[in-house]
Amino acid sequence: MTPLRHTWQVALRYIRALLRQPAWVGISLTQPVIWLLLFGALFKRTADIPGFGGDSYIEFLAPGVVVMLALSSAWIGMGFIEDINRGTMDRLLVSPIWRGALNLGSVAQSVLSLVVQSLIVIGLALAVGARFHNGIVGVAVLIGVAALLGAIFASLSNGIAVLTRQRETLIGIITMVTLPLTFLSTALMQQSRLPGWVQWVASLNPVNWAAEAGRSAAGANADWGLIATRAGFLALLLLASAAFATRAFNIYQRST
Amino acid sequence: MTALDGLSFAVDAGMIFGLLGPNGAGKSTTVKILTTLSRADSGAARVAGLDVVRDAERVRRSIGVVGQRPGLDPDATGRENLEMQAEIYGLVGGARRERVEQLLDRLGLADAAGRLAKTYSGGMQRRLDVAIGLVHRPQVLFLDEPTTGLDPEARVELWREIERLAGEEEMTILLTTHYLEEADRLAGRLAIVDHGRVVAEGTPDELKSELRGDTVEVELVESANGDATAALSRVSAISELTVDGRLVRARVPDGAAAIPLVITAFERGGMRVASATVARPSLDDVYLRHAGRSFQQAETGTKEVSA
Numbered sequence: 001m002t003p004l005r006h007t008w009q010v011a012l013r014y015i016r017a018l019l020r021q022p023a024w025v026g027i028s029l030t031q032p033v034i035w036l037l038l039f040g041a042l043f044k045r046t047a048d049i050p051g052f053g054g055d056s057y058i059e060f061l062a063p064g065v066v067v068m069l070a071l072s073s074a075w076i077g078m079g080f081i082e083d084i085n086r087g088t089m090d091r092l093l094v095s096p097i098w099r100g101a102l103n104l105g106s107v108a109q110s111v112l113s114l115v116v117q118s119l120i121v122i123g124l125a126l127a128v129g130a131r132f133h134n135g136i137v138g139v140a141v142l143i144g145v146a147a148l149l150g151a152i153f154a155s156l157s158n159g160i161a162v163l164t165r166q167r168e169t170l171i172g173i174i175t176m177v178t179l180p181l182t183f184l185s186t187a188l189m190q191q192s193r194l195p196g197w198v199q200w201v202a203s204l205n206p207v208n209w210a211a212e213a214g215r216s217a218a219g220a221n222a223d224w225g226l227i228a229t230r231a232g233f234l235a236l237l238l239l240a241s242a243a244f245a246t247r248a249f250n251i252y253q254r255s256t
Numbered sequence: 257m258t259a260l261d262g263l264s265f266a267v268d269a270g271m272i273f274g275l276l277g278p279n280g281a282g283k284s285t286t287v288k289i290l291t292t293l294s295r296a297d298s299g300a301a302r303v304a305g306l307d308v309v310r311d312a313e314r315v316r317r318s319i320g321v322v323g324q325r326p327g328l329d330p331d332a333t334g335r336e337n338l339e340m341q342a343e344i345y346g347l348v349g350g351a352r353r354e355r356v357e358q359l360l361d362r363l364g365l366a367d368a369a370g371r372l373a374k375t376y377s378g379g380m381q382r383r384l385d386v387a388i389g390l391v392h393r394p395q396v397l398f399l400d401e402p403t404t405g406l407d408p409e410a411r412v413e414l415w416r417e418i419e420r421l422a423g424e425e426e427m428t429i430l431l432t433t434h435y436l437e438e439a440d441r442l443a444g445r446l447a448i449v450d451h452g453r454v455v456a457e458g459t460p461d462e463l464k465s466e467l468r469g470d471t472v473e474v475e476l477v478e479s480a481n482g483d484a485t486a487a488l489s490r491v492s493a494i495s496e497l498t499v500d501g502r503l504v505r506a507r508v509p510d511g512a513a514a515i516p517l518v519i520t521a522f523e524r525g526g527m528r529v530a531s532a533t534v535a536r537p538s539l540d541d542v543y544l545r546h547a548g549r550s551f552q553q554a555e556t557g558t559k560e561v562s563a
Binding site for chain 1: 313330
């Protein structure tokens with residue numbers, strides 16, 4: 001009970017701060033909307049490439065953009081750095097708050113805003129002609145795997161934030177990691193159209209796990225076995241990254 | 257780097273104990289260790305009878321901390337800040353509501369309770385920090401440089417608040433400060449810390465009465481380092497003479513009797529006196545005696561390295 005209550009308190013704190021600056025919805029949606037509409041128009045003809053497999057590019061792209069949205073959770077650690085610099089983190093660390101709640105509360109907030117943004121992007125995709133073949137269930141699974149991916153990146157970001165405590169370092173790491181992971185996946189391009197070595201890297205890339213599972217769930221012939229294994233990988237990785245973020249506080253305390 | 261070097265002290269329950277020292281003396285490191293925020297490489301510490309490493313979890317339940325930096329959440333209202341803190345300690349429902357309102361009221365924040373903490377003045381933010389530290393009725397309250405950065409008016413106001421709270425809430429308070437006046441006013445007992453060690457310990461009065469006599473402080477019109485020392489060598493019963501530019505300080509058994517002699521001695525030596533004052537011993541004198549330099553010198557000397 002206590003861990004849950006503590007997690008909720010931390011989440012509530014971040015959610016409240018977010019709701020007090022409503023501009024965030026608009027700002028954080030700019031990028032995915034640009035991707036969806038611009039890439040959708042730019043690479044429209046891609047769907048005509050033999051072997052791409054039928055449907056329109058925008059329909060292929062939409063689940064990929066939802067997965068890419070999840071990557072913005074990697075920025076969540078900036079809030080931790082602010083808390084550390086301000087002294088708010090120290091105040092929480094001298095209290096008996098469950099250490100896991102600090103990360104999980106922040107993750108909960110980031111997942112919540114991810115769900116809201118995903119729904120907006122999906123609505124927009126529907127408006128420009130994409131179809132989600134498995135209805136509500138397919139959309140829920142797509143958002144679910146994106147949420148798992150977002151939670152992984154949020155946890156890693158929080159852990160790194162606690163260890164480095166440096167805004168610049170965190171920004172550097174996020175930029176260095178997220179962009180290649182996006183392009184070394186099937187978020188934007190069919191697997192069979194990717195170069196061989198990219199296919200190999202993609203098979204180890206959690207962004208790709210989420211893209212494959214999410215796209216399959218939205219597509220005409222959902223492969224539930226593939227979805228289950230990819231979601232399983234993501235869940236395992238989430239456990240590891242959440243443990244890392246929580247353990248990071250031990251090192252923080254030793255070096256404070 | 258060794259921040260603490262055999263620092264040791266004990267505090268009786270229910271009192272305000274002051275750790276007085278210049279910036280960089282090791283006060284904050286001590287507080288971090290005692291509040292489980294960092295771990296000492298060696299040595300042991302107990303807070304409320306509990307070992308800070310082995311029993312960290314229970315120590316955290318028994319302490320309240322008002323850190324040097326504000327611990328409040330600026331994007332939450334004053335009330336929300338207190339509510340979250342209450343929830344962390346398991347204070348829920350009616351008990352939570354009652355305690356939060358009581359503290360808002362007691363610290364003069366009731367009117368501002370619904371405003372975001374970032375809109376508060378420095379003094380109000382500090383009071384909210386104190387309230388946050390008190391929500392769960394801690395056995396031991398740590399006040400780490402509580403009035404640093406406050407204007408003199410807000411400082412005196414917070415002192416009054418702390419005095420009142422200490423009486424009402426029956427807590428043990430560990431106060432760290434680099435303000436002599438603050439330690440003198442608030443601490444029932446204090447330890448003077450320098451270079452990570454306790455150099456003197458006692459009640460403020462005990463410490464001051466160790467120094468018998470008064471301090472005579474003379475300001476000269478022109479600075480005269482060596483000459484001043486020479487001039488005063490003829491006045492008997494002078495001790496602990498320091499000359500710093502135009503400022504000459506010395507200890508004498510009886511200030512009132514010594515002043516005319518000191519002024520005459522300077523005039524004979526051809527030095528004009530701008531002002532002369534007698535003071536009862538202060539904690540500054542105590543510090544000078546034990547640390548071998550004035551508090552002011554210690555402060556300016558460490559300004560660059562202190563965080």
